[in-house]
Amino acid sequence: VSITDGEDCVQLNQYKLQNEIGKGSYGVVKLAYNEDAEEYYAMKVVSKKRLMKQCGFIRRRPSQGSQLDPYPQALLPLDKVYKEIAILKKLNHHNVVKLVEVLDDPSEDGLHMAFELMKKGAVMEVPTDTPLTEERSRFYFRDVVLGLEYLHYHKIIHRDIKPTNLLLGDDGHVKIADFGVSREFKGTDALLSGTAGTPAFMAPETMTELEQYFSGKALDLWAMGVTLYCFVFGKCPFYDENIIALHKKIKKDPLVFPETPTISNSLKDLIEKLLDKNPETRITLPEVKVHPWVTE
């Protein structure tokens, strides 16, 4: 990997890194021009050092001798990102982002993942005062249903479905992105514990005091419900900037639809079934596929 700081942009092998187009806890995404392919890509840059710190592997140790504290048996954080790459490499679906290449130079801190560029970026930002029409929401929702059906079929729970992780290509279709917290499972469903993803999109069953296990697929369905609500209303159904208050609202508050914009009864019915606080009775993906609002 040769990194040269040219006129004012960084060259990484055959990629010319340009301006930042995305940012998150994972790192940044930069526009990258591939000189050989004469194509633009989205280059996700993950800092390995930051990953190590995020998992508390690098502690400030008092200088008491040089003995290295043995790493706890937990997964090394880099394994997490290598697992994410392994998952992405085997995925190939019209509604899932395509990982093209990984540039990982052991001597470099940045791990670079080149994705096909989704020219229009995220389908929408939340909150927004210009939400999507019901028609447009249905069009994008169908893409998310197909993408998620593919992921669940390949035994992957995404765990961070939300509008900013739904990227729009120039064919007007949506692809699911960001597998940073996704989980592979064996058998028919994942049995998960703990919370991962974005708080306002987390399902109520994950917010239990006692350590509990819950279905992975049902988490993605709940997040799809929050996402669909955001599509048409431009804001989340449950929100509070205080995380404790947010958890309480998600667990206790009834679902409320704003007066405007008015939405059809069939859409209300679907959102209510997705945002069912009981994961046992929550609508499943096969049922979503045949729901009147989706097939209308």
Ligand SMILES: COc1ccc(C(=O)/C=C\Nc2cc(OC)c(C(=O)O)cc2Cl)cc1
């Ligand atoms: C306005 O123009 C724009 C065009 C494209 C973008 C954009 O692509 C942003 C993020 N991209 C991604 C993020 C990912 O994770 C966090 C992953 C992943 O890890 O799966 C993949 C991609 Cl592509 C933004 C603005």
